[in-house]
Amino acid sequence: MQTIYLKSPMKEEFKKYIKKEENNTDINKTEIWIGNFSSDPTPTIDPIDIICKIIPHFQNQDNKIIIDDYLRYNNEKKWEKPLIFNNIIFNKSVDFNHNSFEDYISFTECTFKYVSFGSYTFKKEVTFESCTFKKEVTFENCTFLEKVTFKNCTFKKEVTFENCTFKKEVTFGNCTFEKEVTFGNCTFRNEIILENDKCLSFFASIHFYKTIFNGNTSFSRSKFYHAKFEDIDLQGDDNQVFAECLLENVDFLNVNFRGNIQFDQSEMKDVSFKNCTFKGNSDFRKVSFKGKSEFLNCTFEPLTNAPNEQVLFSDSTFEGKTDFTGSSFNVKTNFSYPDSYFRQKPKGCYFKDNVDFKGCIFSQETNFSEVIFEEDTNFSESIFGKEGDTSSYEVYFNDAKFKKNIRFHFCQFYNEVSFYNTSFEKLTDFYLVKFYKAQQFHLTDFLDRAIFSNTIFYREAQFLYNKVENNSYINFESAIFKRGLDISRSNFNCNLNFWNTTIEEDGEDYIFKNIDDIKYKNDFEAHNEVPSIYKQLRETYRIIKDNSYKQNNKIEALEFSKREMLVYERELKSVSSKNNNDKLLLLANKISNNFGTNWLRGILFTASAGIITYLLMLCCLPFIHNTYIFISFTSIIIIISAFSFLNKDIDSFLPILILIILSFLLTIILFKSPFVYKENICIKDYIIPDFIKILNVIDLKPFEKEENSIFNLSGLSYLFLFIGRIFIGYGYYQTIQAFRKFGKS
Numbered sequence: 001m002q003t004i005y006l007k008s009p010m011k012e013e014f015k016k017y018i019k020k021e022e023n024n025t026d027i028n029k030t031e032i033w034i035g036n037f038s039s040d041p042t043p044t045i046d047p048i049d050i051i052c053k054i055i056p057h058f059q060n061q062d063n064k065i066i067i068d069d070y071l072r073y074n075n076e077k078k079w080e081k082p083l084i085f086n087n088i089i090f091n092k093s094v095d096f097n098h099n100s101f102e103d104y105i106s107f108t109e110c111t112f113k114y115v116s117f118g119s120y121t122f123k124k125e126v127t128f129e130s131c132t133f134k135k136e137v138t139f140e141n142c143t144f145l146e147k148v149t150f151k152n153c154t155f156k157k158e159v160t161f162e163n164c165t166f167k168k169e170v171t172f173g174n175c176t177f178e179k180e181v182t183f184g185n186c187t188f189r190n191e192i193i194l195e196n197d198k199c200l201s202f203f204a205s206i207h208f209y210k211t212i213f214n215g216n217t218s219f220s221r222s223k224f225y226h227a228k229f230e231d232i233d234l235q236g237d238d239n240q241v242f243a244e245c246l247l248e249n250v251d252f253l254n255v256n257f258r259g260n261i262q263f264d265q266s267e268m269k270d271v272s273f274k275n276c277t278f279k280g281n282s283d284f285r286k287v288s289f290k291g292k293s294e295f296l297n298c299t300f301e302p303l304t305n306a307p308n309e310q311v312l313f314s315d316s317t318f319e320g321k322t323d324f325t326g327s328s329f330n331v332k333t334n335f336s337y338p339d340s341y342f343r344q345k346p347k348g349c350y351f352k353d354n355v356d357f358k359g360c361i362f363s364q365e366t367n368f369s370e371v372i373f374e375e376d377t378n379f380s381e382s383i384f385g386k387e388g389d390t391s392s393y394e395v396y397f398n399d400a401k402f403k404k405n406i407r408f409h410f411c412q413f414y415n416e417v418s419f420y421n422t423s424f425e426k427l428t429d430f431y432l433v434k435f436y437k438a439q440q441f442h443l444t445d446f447l448d449r450a451i452f453s454n455t456i457f458y459r460e461a462q463f464l465y466n467k468v469e470n471n472s473y474i475n476f477e478s479a480i481f482k483r484g485l486d487i488s489r490s491n492f493n494c495n496l497n498f499w500n501t502t503i504e505e506d507g508e509d510y511i512f513k514n515i516d517d518i519k520y521k522n523d524f525e526a527h528n529e530v531p532s533i534y535k536q537l538r539e540t541y542r543i544i545k546d547n548s549y550k551q552n553n554k555i556e557a558l559e560f561s562k563r564e565m566l567v568y569e570r571e572l573k574s575v576s577s578k579n580n581n582d583k584l585l586l587l588a589n590k591i592s593n594n595f596g597t598n599w600l601r602g603i604l605f606t607a608s609a610g611i612i613t614y615l616l617m618l619c620c621l622p623f624i625h626n627t628y629i630f631i632s633f634t635s636i637i638i639i640i641s642a643f644s645f646l647n648k649d650i651d652s653f654l655p656i657l658i659l660i661i662l663s664f665l666l667t668i669i670l671f672k673s674p675f676v677y678k679e680n681i682c683i684k685d686y687i688i689p690d691f692i693k694i695l696n697v698i699d700l701k702p703f704e705k706e707e708n709s710i711f712n713l714s715g716l717s718y719l720f721l722f723i724g725r726i727f728i729g730y731g732y733y734q735t736i737q738a739f740r741k742f743g744k745s
Helices: 047-057 505-513 533-550 554-574 577-593 599-621 628-650 653-670 682-695 713-741
Strands: 020-022 029-032 063-067 072-074 083-086 089-090 094-097 104-110 115-118 124-130 137-140 147-153 159-162 170-173 181-184 191-196 200-201 206-213 223-234 237-240 244-252 256-258 260-262 267-274 275-278 288-296 300-301 310-312 332-333 394-396 417-419 439-442 449-451 461-464 472-473 495-497
Touching: 089 495, 089 599, 417 439, 449 599, 495 533, 505 533, 533 554, 554 577, 577 599, 577 713, 599 628, 599 682, 599 713, 682 713
Parallel strands: 029 063, 063 089, 072 094, 083 104, 094 115, 104 124, 115 137, 124 147, 137 159, 147 170, 159 181, 170 206, 206 223, 223 244, 223 256, 237 260, 244 267, 256 275, 267 288, 275 300, 310 332, 394 417, 439 461, 449 472, 472 495
Antiparallel strands: 020 029, 191 200
16 A cells, blocks of 8 residues: 555645545555544634535545544534535544534445434434444434434444434334444424425334344333334344333334343333234333234244243233234233232233234233223134143133123134133123133123034033123033033023033043043032032033923923933942932833933833743743743843843944844744643744733733633732733833923923
8 A cells, every 4th residue: 555645636724634545455446534633733623624625525436535533522513514424434433512413414335433422403314324333323312303314224333322302204224233222211203294284294203124133222211103113123132122112103014022022111002013023021011002002913932931931911001992913922921910020919901992812822821810801802713822732821811801792703722711700791702612621610700691602612611600690691502512511500590502512422421430530520629529520410411401491492401301310320320329219210211211212212111021021921831841931031131131231322222122022033933842842732823912911001810811822820920910011011101201202391
């Protein structure tokens, strides 16, 4: 590098500020070094004025201007001309205090070290484009009256805007902040310019777009009016602070927050977060949301998977419409109070207008306890938990109050949900909801309409000590309960609808096979002493039966009446033998007509009673061979065994009927065998008439007047006839009762 002497014509008084001219072969330009201001003995020297007069002599594509001296001012001077610097390197610090720029300022492709503006007023536009700031940048107590633009700039060190006021639009476009950024106690306010009551211009107060913050960022106690943050990466691992801010008409679009994200104790009016990602702790505690608030398609994720990472909205108030549609909460979420954060328990959130969580995903623990929803609330198509997740995360709505309509359409709850002491004052709609874990509604208030239509409960479901009004309506139409239902102590003294409700029998069998591990055993661990599970289910079926009869739904009333008896039968089998009489009665009702629901079984029972009676009476005849007696008793045992099998499998009617008929035909065929009779007697002509006489319970002496009968009743055969006709008559009654199942009530 060699020294080149000044070739441009210039006043002699300025030449002393040219420190040197050097040809830099690396960039193929001549470097013009300007300085010597700090050593000038002239007290009234104005370095900016000197620089502005020197630069035009050198500013072309072959030169590179380097300001190699400190620029410090503290003289309350007003700079009244435009200030334009292009492709300048400021090799020393730039420090201005108590000055004002009356005209616009522009720095393009400039490189700075330290930059500091204190108590400055910028009355015209300020532009920094394609600039590089190698050291700290500070703006303190400054006022910007017109538009401020930082475009394609890189900040290598800390940036501070402290106690600044921005009256017009502020833009940070395609900027990179590699260290901490602080906007402390700043005010971002746009002004609407009117002429003849017509709006001429309306600017966002601050606009960040395609900007990267690699360090911590702080906007604490700042005021934003009509601001926009678009395509922003806040990558600091520690703090991204917007605490105690005032934000009005602020949009966050495609912003990536990372670290401890603090918006606590702020006031937000018409603030929108769209397609934003929050990684780490997100703190929205004690925020006052006014106007419309949006968190659309946002994602809340853990940063380090630490157990204390969570999303907090505790003690916040939402006064306008709130929309969380499409957002995913993949970290612990709390709209209530986090016990570990407060010594004194704060309040839950307060939503004063409509709130929409449609399509949200809550994959971790979620808490809406003590939250108040004043207007309509929508959780439709939301997912709570993750499919296949075996963790114990829960969703809490404890002590929450829904004062208007609440909808959970198509929701999927993979985690347990607690509605303890929750109050639903208007429509509560769980249409097509799926509860994959055991579900309890304990002390839950249903004060208007509760819809559980087409809802599927995959585990236990219990409604316990609920509060309803006389005109409340609870609808379980087409609901499916795969592991039982307990409404035995639900206090549902209101309008109920169980049309087409399914309580699966396989689930009921599972309950009784695993009775010690079922949630019903201790009311989901709520009580130590509770009625037995048998009584809970039996009372549930009784309530459904009674409600079905009230609605003249006799078909389903009969079904649940049968289920009630079946559970009672199980209950009797599980206790001591003091209720043997009831056990026998239930057994007789079950095998004779399936508790009044199956007339074919009544006919089968009656025919079987007649067959057994006939076979026993034949065995009393003196000319019957002992071999036949053995075969007859074998047939009787087969028939009784068939009914025993019928008792266990109530849907096996057809094979049992065939088995009984075959046994009877086998017995009849054996009459033609030579080893049946001791004497040469043929009785085949008497079989059918005698069997019909046995079935005719009205004829008290069926064989005394008949000469063509093989029976000559003795004491034992009379006894068999007497006992047999009791069962035959009972079979008639049960058959008739089953025939009348749709006519009785």
